[in-house]
Amino acid sequence: MSSSLISDGILNFAIQYSTYTGCITFSFGVIASYINNILIYLFGFCCFFGTIKFVRLCRYSQRLSLFIVTIQNARNELISFSLMFSIVYMAFVCLFYLLFVSKLESCSSLLASAQMLFEMTLMKFNAYEISGAAAFLGPFCFSLFIFIVVFICMSMFLTIIADNFRCARKNINNDKQEIFPFMLERFQHWIGWTKATEEDDYEARDVVMRSEYFHPIERFPERIDELLDVINRIYMTQKMEISKMDEIDI
Incomplete structure (x- = not known):
């Protein structure tokens, strides 16, 4: 909405300017269209990164959590690889x-050449067209591109992802991964989508029994306090009896 408002403002300014002066020295419409396109591109990237943030809501899913942790661990290495790959690709x-x-x-242009090389990375190319353009340079440059970009660079990228994925799988918290299936199962039971099985009933009874069960060691401090109280009362009783006997003897 902000981009359309800015472009409409520029167009209105152009109309008013042409009304008062009778001519336009430069095309306001082209400028408005250019600014509008830039703002649309920026808005698209904002929507993209904002939507990616929603992946964090699914971090309790094991596969998505592995994906997030892998990307976080490989962030620095991927940035370095991207810089290196950009230089090689632009060359x-x-x-x-x-x-x-x-x-x-x-x-015919740099953008068309970049698009053709990207298709070559995906193994979509016309070998006869390249070899027909130059008998030696065509196959040589093609082979050099495939060897460096496809074999070496893509292998480096897959190695970075694989190493960080292995580290993420070792360090992942298994307790956190059990929360999502447990919540999903409880929600299905709550809405009546699935019926409770005998194992679920047994687990529920086991939870109730565990909540009512007290380990003897848990009541040990209370028993010690009761014992000290009894010993204190016995001591005081004996002391009172001894004092009474002394008074009688006197």
Whole structure:
């Protein structure tokens, strides 16, 4: 809404300006459209990152929790890898653009070259078109890109994810993972979706019995207090009897 308001404001200013002056020195419509597109892009990224935050609500699910912990552990390594991969990828974009800009339609611009290389990463390419553009440089650059980007860089990325996933699986809290299935099961029982089985009844009775059961060691301090109270009363009684006997003798 904010982007549309800004663009409408710029357009209204352009209309008023053209009304008073009779001409427009530069295109306000193009500027308004450009600013509107930028704000839409920013709004899209805000929605994306805001929606990703909702994943934290599902952290009690074992698989989602493993995903979150893995990404958190690999954050620094992924940032370093992204910088390195961006440099390598942009180097190949420039290489393919400068070599085949006049020979391949898919390399007519830097953006088109980046799109073609991305498709090559997904193994979607036309080998005859590349080899027809240059008999030696085409297959050589293609092989170099596949070897460095697909084999080396993708292997490094998978290694980072696998190592951090293994560490996350070792350090995960199993007690926390049992909360979500327990809550889901209790909710299904509460709404009558599933009926309680004999094991559930036995578990419920066991919980009740455990709540009513007192371990003897738990009552040990109370017993000690009662024993000391009895000893104190016996001592006081004997002391009073001894004092009475002394008075009688006197």
